[in-house]
Amino acid sequence: MNTRTLGFNALFAVAMLASASMAQGDAIDAAVAHAGRPAADITRDAADHPAQVLRMAGIKPGMKVADVLAGDGYYSELLSYIVGPKGHVYLINNPAFDNWSQPSLKNRLAGDRFANVTHETLDLNDMKLPAASLDAILLVKVYHDMYWVDTNPKSPWPKIDVSGVLDQLSRALKPGGILLLIDHSAKAGHGKADAGELHRIEEAFAVKDFESHGFKVAAKSDLLRRPDDARDLISYKGPAVGKTDRFVLVFRKT
Numbered sequence: 001m002n003t004r005t006l007g008f009n010a011l012f013a014v015a016m017l018a019s020a021s022m023a024q025g026d027a028i029d030a031a032v033a034h035a036g037r038p039a040a041d042i043t044r045d046a047a048d049h050p051a052q053v054l055r056m057a058g059i060k061p062g063m064k065v066a067d068v069l070a071g072d073g074y075y076s077e078l079l080s081y082i083v084g085p086k087g088h089v090y091l092i093n094n095p096a097f098d099n100w101s102q103p104s105l106k107n108r109l110a111g112d113r114f115a116n117v118t119h120e121t122l123d124l125n126d127m128k129l130p131a132a133s134l135d136a137i138l139l140v141k142v143y144h145d146m147y148w149v150d151t152n153p154k155s156p157w158p159k160i161d162v163s164g165v166l167d168q169l170s171r172a173l174k175p176g177g178i179l180l181l182i183d184h185s186a187k188a189g190h191g192k193a194d195a196g197e198l199h200r201i202e203e204a205f206a207v208k209d210f211e212s213h214g215f216k217v218a219a220k221s222d223l224l225r226r227p228d229d230a231r232d233l234i235s236y237k238g239p240a241v242g243k244t245d246r247f248v249l250v251f252r253k254t
Contacts, residue, residue: 031081069142072104129172147195184235215251
């Protein structure tokens, strides 16, 4: 093979990579701009920056993606548009998340709007996800909830075996598959201690937790950082809503 051929092949490879990146960007931008999205989602975009986050995670057409504890399906809808007819999205909740996400979830799924989205209500401790069936998994602002132990005996929130859940997610990902993790930051050194009262978790703890289950950090972003957040207020209600410091991590299955 001569030098000219080598040069052509290199240029062709670069062009192909650029084309794939452009296609991914077009699909993500089109998803965010989709005319059918609810007004509440569009308002949320300003705080969550979904296009940048999903682009960083490498979500693209044709993927099979699980949105775990998806709530009302904000990300599931975007994923549906991005992965397209050759991909599929699994909107996974447990019964408690399904109930707390009403009526928004019911309204989002009404009329079978998404042919490529399957809504599943599962026990997280036994999800029965097929091995190596997923290209990507999302855990958006819900990882801390797995460590939440509600002491109210009448609470619908179940006790979750977090180690078992992470093992299930690791098995369900294809080799090299990605897991996008976003959560509300706890103070340094607090680990999982604030998961119950403040609904926050420490980034360093999360990294060690996922790395112990076959994941490795592939990328991280300061996109959702809020240096003004003292990390001492409950994350999902009151004055901290939409103003928490959040870490963004992309893990790859090793």
